[in-house]
Amino acid sequence: MHEKSSSFSIKNWSQDDQPREKLRDKGKDALSDAELVAILIGSGSKNESAVDLCKRILSSVDNNxxxxxxxSIKQLMEFKGIGEAKAITIAAAMELGRRRRGEEALVQNKITSSVSVFELMQPILGELPHEEFWILYLNNSNKVIQKNQLSKGGITGTLVDVRLVLKNALEVGATGLILAHNHPSGTLKPSEADKKLTQKLKSASESLDIKVLDHLIVTEKAYFSFADENLL
Structure with a gap:
């Protein structure tokens, strides 16, 4: 039985069909998404190659x-040929990609517009099923000194401690703040609570010569900027 299933391992494919060797010889850009995922799982099933299996998985999510x-791990395991170990490997690779995107945005951490804030915060907030509130602490060159999760709440809202925000701002020497939180519902319209909190933080910060530069509401694919909409 082992010998029968082993023929579907990538190492037993013809050299032209081996994505590992293709990556080695032609570079990572030469591989399709399905081939890259196939390298992760290593083998398919007795009736389907790893690449074909990965094409089927990707097709189920519109190749996105x-x-x-x-x-989830459970959802991945619903595909025939994907056991727990393969599902975990795929999930881990996807999470590494998400974290890399966030770190790349942080390297280019001078805030020049609301777009640069969105690029920094979307990997963190964009896909969450619950609401989180984050603060970016900036120096006088508008570079991010620190980014902190201030609170984590349910889907209906979150609690923000203004004193904690300002305490940390003084500790890190910040001269500017940018507020960011997500709306799991996908709506970009700020609530009255969002507006009141923004003004509360702005007023409290001004007494310490710290400016609230913007407040972004982040969803998976878009954002709302208080600064851009003249709500600050």
Whole structure:
């Protein structure tokens, strides 16, 4: 039985069909998404190659890697040929990609517009099923000194401690703040609570010569900027 299933391992494919060797010889850009995922899982089933299996998985999410990253271990295991170990490997790779994107945004951490804030915070907030509130602490060159999760709440809202925000701002020497939170519902319209909290933080910060530069509401694919909409 072992010998029969082993023929579907990538190492037994013809050299032209081996994605590992293709990556080695032609570079990672030469591989399709399905071939890259096939390298992760190593083998398919007795009736389907790893690449064909990965094509089927990707097809189920419209060939969207962001959507693939949202699949749970249980959902991945619903595909014939994907056991727990393979499902965990795929999920881990998707999470590494998400974290890399966040770190790349942080390297280019001078805030020049609301777009640069969105690029930094979307990998963190964009796909969460619950609401979180984050603060970016900036120096006088508008570079991010620190980014902190201030609170984590349910889908209906979250609690923000203004004193904690300002205490940390003084500790890190911040001269500017940018507020960011997500709306799991996908709506970009700020609530009255969002507006009141923004003004509360702005007023409290001004007494310490710290400016609230913006407040972003982040969803998976878009954002709302208080600064851009002249709500600050």
């Amino acid at each position: 890697l962001n959507a693939l990253g949202k699949l």
